Amino acid sequence: MTANLRRRKLFSHFFEILCGLAVVIALIPLAMILFYVIKEGAGALNWDFFTKMPKPVGETGGGMANAIVGTLILISIGALFAVPVGGICGVHLAEYPSTKFSSVVRFAADVLNGVPSIVVGIFAYGLLVMPVKRFSAIAGGVALGLLMIPIVVRTTEELLRLVPGGLREGALALGARRSRAVFGVIVPAALPGILTGILVAIARVAGETAPLLFTALGNRFWSTSLTQPISSLTMQVYAYANSPYDDWHRQAWAGAFLLVMIILTLSIAARLAVRRLERMNRP
Amino acid sequence: MRRSSDDRKFRLSTGAFAALVLLIVIGIGFELTRQSMLSITKFGLKFWTTSTWDPVSGDFGALPFIWGTLYSAILALLIATPIALGIAIFISELSPRVLRQPLAYLTELLAAIPSIVYGLWGIFVLVPIVRKVEIAMGAKPALGVGMLSAALILAVMVIPFSSSVAREILKNVPSTQREAAYALGATRWEAIKVAIGFGKSGIIGAVMLGFGRALGETIAVTMVIGNSPQISASLFKPQYTMAAVIANEFTEAADELYLHALIEIGLLLFIITVAVNMISRLLIWSMKRRVTAPIIAPILEEAVA
Numbered sequence: 001m002t003a004n005l006r007r008r009k010l011f012s013h014f015f016e017i018l019c020g021l022a023v024v025i026a027l028i029p030l031a032m033i034l035f036y037v038i039k040e041g042a043g044a045l046n047w048d049f050f051t052k053m054p055k056p057v058g059e060t061g062g063g064m065a066n067a068i069v070g071t072l073i074l075i076s077i078g079a080l081f082a083v084p085v086g087g088i089c090g091v092h093l094a095e096y097p098s099t100k101f102s103s104v105v106r107f108a109a110d111v112l113n114g115v116p117s118i119v120v121g122i123f124a125y126g127l128l129v130m131p132v133k134r135f136s137a138i139a140g141g142v143a144l145g146l147l148m149i150p151i152v153v154r155t156t157e158e159l160l161r162l163v164p165g166g167l168r169e170g171a172l173a174l175g176a177r178r179s180r181a182v183f184g185v186i187v188p189a190a191l192p193g194i195l196t197g198i199l200v201a202i203a204r205v206a207g208e209t210a211p212l213l214f215t216a217l218g219n220r221f222w223s224t225s226l227t228q229p230i231s232s233l234t235m236q237v238y239a240y241a242n243s244p245y246d247d248w249h250r251q252a253w254a255g256a257f258l259l260v261m262i263i264l265t266l267s268i269a270a271r272l273a274v275r276r277l278e279r280m281n282r283p
Numbered sequence: 284m285r286r287s288s289d290d291r292k293f294r295l296s297t298g299a300f301a302a303l304v305l306l307i308v309i310g311i312g313f314e315l316t317r318q319s320m321l322s323i324t325k326f327g328l329k330f331w332t333t334s335t336w337d338p339v340s341g342d343f344g345a346l347p348f349i350w351g352t353l354y355s356a357i358l359a360l361l362i363a364t365p366i367a368l369g370i371a372i373f374i375s376e377l378s379p380r381v382l383r384q385p386l387a388y389l390t391e392l393l394a395a396i397p398s399i400v401y402g403l404w405g406i407f408v409l410v411p412i413v414r415k416v417e418i419a420m421g422a423k424p425a426l427g428v429g430m431l432s433a434a435l436i437l438a439v440m441v442i443p444f445s446s447s448v449a450r451e452i453l454k455n456v457p458s459t460q461r462e463a464a465y466a467l468g469a470t471r472w473e474a475i476k477v478a479i480g481f482g483k484s485g486i487i488g489a490v491m492l493g494f495g496r497a498l499g500e501t502i503a504v505t506m507v508i509g510n511s512p513q514i515s516a517s518l519f520k521p522q523y524t525m526a527a528v529i530a531n532e533f534t535e536a537a538d539e540l541y542l543h544a545l546i547e548i549g550l551l552l553f554i555i556t557v558a559v560n561m562i563s564r565l566l567i568w569s570m571k572r573r574v575t576a577p578i579i580a581p582i583l584e585e586a587v588a
Contacts (some may be wrong), residue, residue: 002334008470008473009470011470011472012439012470012471012472012473015472015475016377016471016472018369019370019372019373019377020368020369020373020377021369021374022365022367022368022369022370023369023370023374023386023390024371025444026366026367026370026388026390026393026439026442027390029393029439030389030390030392030393030396031406032335032404032408033396033400033401036404036407036408037400037404040407058416062359064326078539082568084300085295085300085304085305088297088301089297089300089301089303089304091297092294092298092300092301093301094503095294096294096298101301101387102297102301105301105302105305105562107564108305108307109304109558110310110560111305111557111561111564112304112308113494113560114309114492114495114499114524114556114557114559114560114563115311115497115553115556115557115560116499116501116553116556117501118499118501118526118529118530118549118552118555119311119315119499119549119552119553120311122314122315122318122348122529122533122546122549123310123315123534125501126314126315126318126546127314130318132449135520136475139533145336146307149304149307150304153304164348177289177293178289178290178293179289179292179293182293182561203395207395207396207397207398207399207400208397209397209398209399209501209502210501210502211524212529213530213533213534214533217534218456218464225472229473234397234399237399238399238402238502238506241403241406241407241504241506248395249407249411252402252403253403256399256400257405259397259399259400260397260400263395263396263397264392264395267392267395267579271369271388273437280479
């Protein structure tokens with residue numbers, strides 16, 4: 001081996017090790033965050049947290065029952081709005097994949113996915129809060145829905161494409177109309193996948209805070225009204241984290257723990273489902 | 284005949300929903316412009332070049348926020364890019380096959396953790412650590428909150444985005460590229476450099492995607508950057524970003540001009556992130572289109588394995 005080759009090999013090993021090191025460096029904050037969320041959060045989570053209302057400033061105890069319900073309501077509104085719009089848009093992209101219109105829409109969905117959530121919040125504020133001069137659950141839910149749409153669009157499209165072409169051709173050969181072939185055969189075949197895409201979208205917006213701050217606003221009281229301000233886990237954690245009280249910090253960690261658990265469960269479930277679907281449809 | 288008109292109806296009706304997605308993007312730009320008209324007409328370009336932010340006297344200049352946003356995002360990118368590329372290279376080129384999926388999943392988990400959890404961790408864990416480092420370095424002021432904490436947290440948050448796209452790009456580089464390099468006697472690293480060279484435009488796209496994320500990140504940054512509008516190159520001073528000022532002051536904006544000024548900041552954030560995302564997506568797409576999967580590659584791959 002010449003000296004030159006030896007030097008090059010050494011160089012190569014050096015950079016290979018650096019790349020491995022990069023993985024380790026990235027996993028350190030992940031491990032630290034999960035460690036602290038579990039350490040501080042799991043212990044602070046108790047029955048009261050789920051069933052009690054927030055206590056007034058200075059009193060310890062109480063829980064986030066209103067925020068948990070608020071999060072569920074906000075996500076439901078978002079999904080009700082985003083799933084039909086995003087889903088049908090995804091169907092269109094999968095059915096007419098190479099038209100110019102489809103490329104433009106696909107591009108728009110990707111761009112929308114990159115728009116900061118706080119900007120989407122301002123948009124929802126302008127549409128739904130400004131005209132009625134009142135913060136509301138609807139406005140918050142729509143903001144979340146807008147953030148879900150691009151994810152639903154792209155996952156629906158990807159997953160519909162996994163459906164074997166033979167199914168569509170079979171349906172069309174039997175004389176089915178396009179709409180019948182799509183909604184009667186192709187969509188049902190891809191349904192588990194589409195539901196998975198919805199889970200992914202929910203996992204993404206369940207942790208959103210910024211777009212809710214001036215749409216749903218937050219609420220320290222029990223509310224399930226769609227036209228009133230409503231709380232969410234994320235906003236409650238935000239408020240408590242910025243407070244000077246130890247007991248509120250404890251509850252903020254508990255809320256963070258609950259959020260992380262919800263999101264991890266959703267994303268692991270989604271991942272398993274996608275893998276299964278890919279295996280099922282592999283030729 | 285009936286069938287073809289039915290098909291047309293189907294195409295048009297699903298197309299209407301698709302058009303809605305396009306409309307949303309345009310609508311955001313339109314609405315934000317409309318809602319910031321007062322500030323746009325009153326301050327004009329001065330809004331972007333002056334630094335007074337005085338809601339009481341109604342004088343608004345957004346320069347410190349723009350500075351804070353760009354500075355924190357660029358710092359984050361400087362930290363995140365080498366790490367994200369290292370991860371992408373390790374997972375796609377170096378790692379043993381069994382480790383690939385789990386490592387990819389773990390690094391992507393970083394993207395699943397909500398911003399608010401990053402912020403909480405930032406306040407109670409990262410900021411005290413940064414404060415200790417600052418004290419040890421003799422930095423003044425040693426507050427912990429400030430540009431350094433914000434850049435660090437942003438870096439961690441954008442790593443998964445850049446690395447997963449860069450990984451995709453590397454996966455799409457035809458293996459003939461690497462094989463040709465090996466055939467010429469290249470070492471492993473030299474072959475990887477060839478692959479990176481081939482995927483260069485896509486990888487730049489991946490980095491820009493991370494940049495777009497860093498520019499618009501709100502809650503975690505708001506919680507650790509200190510929220511003080513000043514233009515400074517210091518890593519330790521508290522500063523402010525565009526997204527953070529919107530998050531903090533939006534509900535407090537009592538008069539219309541104040542609100543319009545905040546929305547104008549949102550408009551600029553929208554324009555910048557859309558531009559960054561467009562360029563990034565175009566780079567990634569052009570890269571993917573350039574790759575025509577060679578038929579011979581899988582056969583060779585099997586033969587080598």
